Structure formats: structure tokens, C-alpha cells
Amino acid sequence: MRTYVLVPGSGGNGTIWASVQRELALRGQRSYAVDLPGHGSDARYSRAYQAPQDLMAWAAEPSSMTGVELAENVAHVVEIVRRVAEHGPVVLVGVSLGGVTISGVADQVPELLERIVYLSAWICTSLPSPVAYLAEPEAARSLVGGLGGFAVGAPEGVGRANYRTSDPDLLDALKAATMAEATDEQFLAAVNHLEPDESLAVMTADARVHPDRWGRVPRTYIRLLADRSLPVELQDRLIAEADAATPDNPFTVHDLDTSHMGFVLRAGEVADLLL
Template sequence: MSTPLLFLPGFWHGSWCWSEVQAHLTHTGRTTLAVDMAGHGLRARWPKSINKRPFVPRDLAEEVSPMAGIGLDQAGDLLVAQIERLGRGRPVTVVAHSMGGAVLTRAAEQAPKLVAHAVYLTAYMPASGVPALDYTRMPESEGNLVPAALLGDPGATGVLRLDVLSGDRAYRDLLREAFCADVDPVTAEAALGLLTPDSPVGIGVETTTLTRGGWGSVPRTYIRCARDMAVRPALQERFIAEADAAFPGDPTATATLDSSHSPFLSMPGEVARIVAGIG
């Protein structure tokens, strides 16, 4: 019997980003649920300065976020609760995108019997004790466009912040190239309009200690995205290699999409096809 599918978005995104993938899965009969990560989607709280008129860029760069205190503990606990709600005590296949992978890793370590299969869609899959954001400073992350779009000092604001309401064409083009370069322009612009400005830095700087009986016992699949400008292909390969070196008895299954960072928008049918064959 196929397990239910739970979809978790990454930083700045919400459950909305999975809607097309879920539509493609309706004919399979699989139960699907897309959820918001802690501090995202309907759980997000926006900085006041982003809507202030006249707009003062310095205020947005310096305002402490109302979500500054959210960390990996809270995000992991929320995901476990969401898995329990969907599975009603039975295992669930979880598909995580981007920084959602760090949260999936925490939840799978915390409650491995509830995760039938962990699927990482061009997602952070950090090694034991390594903060996910440390990978953005590694050589394999060269070419990552996201850091150039960030505002302010995360140590002061408590978040990684984007100016999602910016009217500057060059800045919006940067966001589009970073997240959804292969998505049709109309859909891409709509998607950028749904991003939230703040993602809690605590989720990316806190760590999970991985054990053989925890995360190491959960079957995993990594779906590469070959044209990703946010999680670079070389970094995706590093995640896979580190996981397989740490837990060689449970090698990572892989698949590859010729897509940007947002295949759920550019090729949702292909994402659905791969996911439907898992769990």
C-alpha cells in the first residue's frame, strides 16, 4: 500500500508552491498534503518596514524580524506534528525542497518510524553536526545567486531577508534567475509575489546529530536539479556523497531533472512522476 505524501517547501516559500505537483498526483490515488514550514506561508510574520510609506530601505535592512527566535527545534517539532496528523501514526513519505531538507533531516532523526521515505528535491541534506548554511560558503556553492539578494545582517535581524516587494527590475530579475529561471515569466512573477520576506536564520545555523537508528535508518532519495542557481549541482552531489559515506548501508537513490530551483513550477508533471514511484 502506498504511503501518504507530505510536501514541505523551503525558505521564503509556502505550501502554495506544491499545488501543481499535487494536481498531477490526483490520478494516482495517493493522499497528499502540502504544509508550511515554521515561520513561512500562513505562519509568516512580515517586518513592518516593508510596507511603510515612504519606504526607507535602511529600515528594512535593520528591522529585527518578528520571527527571529524560530529555530530548527521548533521547525522540526512542527514537521513531526504535521506528519503525525497526516499519517495518523502510520509512516509518511516526506518530500522537502531547499532548506526544508534541513527540517526533514531533523524530523527523520527525531521520529524515524514516522518517515517511510525522505525525499530531497534539490534540498539541503546536511551532514551530522553541520549547519545547513555552512554549505553556502563551501566551494561547491560557487555561483549561488541567493546571497546577492539578501538584505541586512542576519545576526542582527534574526532572518535571511528578501525585499519581495521591490520594484527594482534588476533585483527582481536576480530573484527570478536564482529561484525560477526556467519558469514562464508570467508564472515566475506570480510566484515571486507569493514569497515571504523573512526566513529564520536559526533553521539554517542549528544542527542535527545523525544516528544510524534515526535518520540513517530512513530510506532516502535525492532529486537533483541540473540548472539550479540557488543550490548548485556540485553542492547537491556533495550532500549525496556525504550521506553515503556516513551511512553506506543505506545508499541514496537519485533522480535528475533538467530544471532550475523550482521544478514544481517548471515541470510539475515530472516531479509528480518521480515522487509517485517512491514510497
């Protein structure tokens, strides 16, 4: 039996995949949701982050994400893939920033992967990092640039976002960027699973793929057509550049008309596409 290894995006942990895992289980499939280093049970929360918040105190506190590099994420998932592959084929799936991790895994152990799947996820070919691509014309419709108001403090090498803010304008901006079609209740439920800290080194590392290794693995891209974080125009550029690098092994492309995080509300369709 194959196993789907599911990698989260920025500020995420394995719980982002819960609805998809339920649907895979109902179809008789096995899956493993990854907590990347510093995330999940290793995430560090502060009393100052709780209500009532003390943002000045929280801004000065250290982070479990300080010093976490992309190579550490890749090594963590490689070890998981090695263990899972002992029991059958592995399909490696990444969403958003998780794309740079699954690309690195495919570069290191292409022989252990049956397929890699990018769910509106970053795949860097001509430019080194997601941050570099966000400065390109295809990113013009992204609303991520308007979310600076979430930033709190500057722990060393870490981006810290206050997802527990009560500021209605900030929350509306985040919803528009990530989950516009959701109800407020659905959106807040999803946001409350996000972790506030993310390593800036992971976002800015040189994540360009190697066609002779990563390019050997069959791959799928699931475009999210209403995505305003990684807009579809940029998704299309990432797909086109990857296909140009390995013309004999192009992406298989599927579409879902949903937002960047809205896929969690369409888990049955995501599971069907993975199958």
C-alpha cells in the same frame, strides 16, 4: 493509502507545493503541504511592504520569525507526521532549506516514515549547516551570494528580503538564481508566493544527521540539474557524504533538468518521481 507530507524551503509556505499536489491528486494520492512556524497564515506582513513601499519603516518592524529555531520546525512536522501516520504510510518530502527540517524529523521518528525525499534540498553530514556548505568549492556556481541587494533592515535573528521590489536588476538576479527557465510572468507569480522573512537560526543551526536514526529511513534525492542556488556539484557532495555515512542505505537518485524553483513548472514529472 500513503500520504506525502511536503515541506517548503526558505521564505516558502505550503502554496509552493500547489502544482505538485494537483498532480498527486490526479494520480489518486493524498498529500499535506506544511506551513512551518511563523509562515503561511502566521506570517506577518506590513503596510510598509506594500506599494508604494516605505522601506525605512518596514526595516524597523518586528518579525514573526524572531526566535524560531530549527527544533521548533522539526517538532511542528513531527506532530503532523504522527497524526498522518495514523492513516497509513508517510513519505516526507523537503525542498531546499526544508531538507534540514525533514532530516531532523527522520532523526526523531524514523519508525513513522516510509521514505524521505530531498528535492534539491540540504542534508548536512560533515558540515553543520547550509551556510557552512555555501562557503565550500562546490558552491562556486551558486548565485545566492549576489542577492544581498534584497536585504532590508535587520530584525533580530531574521533575514528580511524585499521580494516586492521593482528594481529590474535585482529581479533579474533573483530569476537567474532561482527560476531562469521561466517566463517573466511565471517567475513573478512564483516570487509573489514567497514570504519576506526567514529565521537565520534555521539556516545556521547544527543540522547534522545521525546515521543510526535518520540513516535507517529509505531515501531519495531528486537532483535539479540547472539549479544555481544549490548547484548540482553541491547536491552531489551532499549525496556522497550521506551515502558514505550509511553505505548500506544509499540515496536513490533521480534527475530533473530544471532550476531551484522551476520544479513547480514540472509538477507532473515531480509527482511521477514521488510515486
